Amino acid sequence: MRLFVGDDWAEGHHDVEVMDSTGRRLSRARLAEGVAGIAKLHTIIGDLVGDASDEVEVLVGIETDRGPWVRALVAAGYTVLAVNPLQAARFRDRLGVSGAKSDPGDAHVLADMVRTQAHELRPVAGGSARAEAIKVGPVTISV
Structure with missing residues (x-):
C-alpha cells in the first residue's frame, strides 16, 4: 500500500x-508549523494505515528540500520528494485552466504529482548532521 501526501x-x-x-482524497488538513503540526500529520497517516503500518510506503511531495519539517518527515521514514515550484505550477496548469492558486489546491496538485510522477522527482536524502547543517545554512569549518 502507498499513500501520497502533498504538502504546501x-x-x-x-x-x-x-x-x-x-487519486482519491483520503484526508485534507491545515497544520501548524512545528512539533504540533508534524505530530498531527503522523496521527492522520497513522489513522489511515491502522495496523498495516509496516506494509505502507508514504511519499510526500513538498516544494523544499531543507528545514526542520523536512528533516522530521525523513526521520519518520517517509519518502520525501522535493518538487521545484515551477514543476508544480506547470502540473497545476495541466489539471485546470482557471489559473487560480490556493494552498489546499496546491496540496492536491503536489499529492497527485507524487502519485503520478514520483519517478521523475528528486528524493530528499537523509544525511549526516554536517550535511544537514550545510543545507540549512552556512557553516564555519576550522582546519
Missing part, C-alpha cells in the same frame, strides 16, 4: 492532502 507549506502552516493510489 507557508510561513506558519502546512496544507496537506493525502491520496490513495487511485
Whole structure:
C-alpha cells in the first residue's frame, strides 16, 4: 500500500492532502508549523494505515528540500520528494485552466504529482548532521 501526501507549506502552516493510489482524497488538513503540526500529520497517516503500518510506503511531495519539517518527515521514514515550484505550477496548469492558486489546491496538485510522477522527482536524502547543517545554512569549518 502507498499513500501520497502533498504538502504546501507557508510561513506558519502546512496544507496537506493525502491520496490513495487511485487519486482519491483520503484526508485534507491545515497544520501548524512545528512539533504540533508534524505530530498531527503522523496521527492522520497513522489513522489511515491502522495496523498495516509496516506494509505502507508514504511519499510526500513538498516544494523544499531543507528545514526542520523536512528533516522530521525523513526521520519518520517517509519518502520525501522535493518538487521545484515551477514543476508544480506547470502540473497545476495541466489539471485546470482557471489559473487560480490556493494552498489546499496546491496540496492536491503536489499529492497527485507524487502519485503520478514520483519517478521523475528528486528524493530528499537523509544525511549526516554536517550535511544537514550545510543545507540549512552556512557553516564555519576550522582546519
